[in-house]
Amino acid sequence: MSVVPAEVLPGSALAVDETARPAEAELGPRARLWPSLGAVYRAQLSRARVARIPLLFVATFQSIGIMILMRGVVDGGAEAQAVVAGSSVLVVAFVALNLLAQYFGQLRASGGLDHYATLPVPPAAVVLGAAGAYASFTVPGTVVTALFGCVLFGLPVTHLWVLVAVIPLAGAALAGLGAALGLLAPRPELATLLGQLGMSAALLLGVLPADRMPEVVRFARDLLPSTYGVEAFARTFGPDPDWAFVLGDLAVCGAVGVISLAVATWAYRRAAVR
DSSP: OOOOOGGGOTTOTTOOOGGGSOOOOOOOOOOOHHHHHHHHHHHHHHHHHHHHHHHHHHHHHHHHHHHHHHHTTOOSHHHHHHHHHHHHHHHHIIIIIIIHHHHHHHHHHTTHHHHHHHSSSOHHHHHHHHHHHHHHTHHHHHHHHHHHHHHHHTOOOTTGGGHHHHHHHHHHHHHHHHHHHHHHOSSHHHHHHHHHHHHHHHHHHHHSOGGGSOHHHHHHHHHSTHHHHHHHHHHTTSSSOOHHHHHHHHHHHHHHHHHHHHHHHHHHHHHHTO
16 A cells, blocks of 8 residues: 555645745846946956056057157158057057957956856957946056157147047957957967067057058058058048048048957857867
């Protein structure tokens, strides 16, 4: 004879009332992009503040040293404008491209992506927050480099306010590229190498005047995201800047930034699930 618990009998007083069962706990709403982005940005900014400030000085002094060396070759005119603009954006490339590629490469190798994968934040917030934090460190160095270059080459400082647009747009394009290189590289050493090569390309193709480059090198220069930020900044040194071309260069730089950050977000999702 089998024994049946009294709780399961239909007529039993101990039968479980289905309506009396507590409702299952519902999951909380997914974290929204902008609050998550702000949280990641503040966390990255506080963590990188001490470690990245010395490197920012290195990037600034490097760009200033390049302008001093070019002063013996370039006297003025369009070539001086290209040197000052390229050296200023080079500060952005050093931090947003080179250092961010190293950061994400080391984060992937050390398993740090697993930590971010457990947080209730969208992947885009992680990439944009880190990119924004690293790009923020470039603001003082870029401004100092631009001011020094204007004094060194005798260029006007009237339109330096355009850096308000050049820094974030060029920073977004270069930071997205740096993050993608770091996340797609199979080893951190390769991520560091790719970041260094990217910064070298920004140096050679951005600082040197385009008129003296071969046609093939000019084509490679057009493929570099920072080129359009350099062109937009260099155009403002003229006596009567063509603002339509300036806005066009900034628009292209912004579009490239959106694409590069989207690629970096895809690379983050790809690296986080492996």
